[in-house]
Amino acid sequence: MVSPDVGMPDCKDSGPGSYEKGGVVSMDTQTFRKMRRYKALYILFIPIVLYLLVFTYYPFVRGLVMSFQENRLIGKRPFAGLSNYAKVVADPDFIASIVNSLIIGVVDMVLYFVLALLLALMINEIRSSTMRKSIQTIAYIPYLFSWAVIGGVWALIFDIKGLVNAILGFFGQEAVFFLAETSLARPLIIGMGVWRSVGYFALLFSVAIVGIDPTLFEAAKIDGASRLTQIRKIIIPSLSGTMKTIIVLLSIGVLTHFDEIYVMVNPANRRFISTLLLYVYETGILNFRMGTASAGATLVMIGTVLIATVMRRLTRYDEE
């Protein structure tokens, strides 16, 4: 189970008893009568099952099978044992993309979390609700953008004649070719991610802060607790559920960075930002070495499950 199973409360009026019984096929007359009454729903569920079998379950199995087969475009693909896995693990490009994925993925995860939490706490201290909403909206808007749009925004402001170089020039610094500067490749990709996502995750925190029982603050005020104490003792602890959800959510995404890399990659920065999924995509879709690519994808899957499990344990996500 990799995905966080939050936000999916059961239907309100079904007691825990009825839910547990739902899976047991007790062939009494009452069950039959119910099944007949719901006949239309069962029939309507069939296309959903078929769809998911063809477009979700089968591709997963298909990828797994291909990872054990030789790379062939047409005809039968002979069984190849673990040779694809051996090839992938020995490929320096794959190893480099593991390093890139981990650096970009982990730093992004930490920055999204910390900066969004800080932003939400600061926004919460603003008195005027119009001001609060405006700042929230401005920070949220980049999350609506495709990675290509973000790439366009960054290409403009980090251009040799762009905004950032104008500021550097103002301070007497020399202009920098940011997008070709290899040492800045990773920081730029990470910065793009933060710019796009921080407002979104801050909004998730803000929603949770608004949901805190106001009587807690009243009581704290009567006890003479300062605002700082209120933040430390009321707001932060109340956010623990949201924090866990966001951490688990982000941990699933650590190894799946693709779009921003696909948009920004060029011969100069490739060595520093090419991630695992870009490797899988280029190997399988562009170069048609689908067995090798599938083996890579399977390893990424295992890595993702591993990271998610560790984060679940660390945050004690499944407790409570």
Added chain:
Amino acid sequence: MAHQLKRADKLPVALRIVGGVLLVFTVVIMGIPMLNVLAVSFSESAASDAPGLVLLPLPPTTEGYSFIWKHTDLSKPFFNTVYVSIVGTVLHVLFASLAGYILCQPDLPLRNVMTSFILLTMTVPNELTLIGIYAVNKDLGLINTYTGLIVNGMISGFSVFLMRNYFSTIPKSLAESARMDGASELNIFLRIYLRLASAGLITVGTLELIRRWNNITLTVTLISDMKKWTMPVVLRWILFDQSSTSGTAYIFANAKMAAVVLTAAPLVVLYFFVQRFLTGGALLGAIKE
């Protein structure tokens, strides 16, 4: 006492100043680049390539827009994207509400099995089955077709459970009394549930529309034919690739930024219409990513 209460409500002055400065800094970092892009897109060609910061194009002109629209034949990818996004979203919402409604029946026999069947699809991020998805779509003849872009992702567990949650807030007594009056299950679904869960439909629909409009991964996996690309992929090509294609004219910054605005604007406009729904479904939407 009153004085004390007031003080208990605010942070120390130093912290408030730091917080204020950081907030201004955030607004500048988020807002100025967006303004810059918008301003450059409305600048004249030569002015748009001049160094420095432009926040107000003088005189404002739409020549960047008309150039990029004609030069790269942008109407085609634009309306392609509109088509695949809207058709895909409508189908997605339809199936999400149908499945959500079915799984919401409290006394439906086998419901547990059916729920697990959908839950299981959420355990592996879609991107990780890229190669399998390509192979299956190839077998079905969906490579380089809009149908492929529409059909893939038509049902997602996240949307199904989101819809189920919205349906679960509708009192069951409504369905019961309609059933007594002899209404069919399909009619109860269409006439009562869909109508009362419109907030849910809008939330799921908007999240899906944003996802589809912006999608790059699936598009570059299924579509290798440039003529069938969607806006984000064409935009990437305009921004970073077209210079390597011989025989194309130089594209000024105003035209490039016009393409950026054209890709982003529809979703920003949509956002302001449905903002209140999105905030409500924000946390639920989180698990969609």
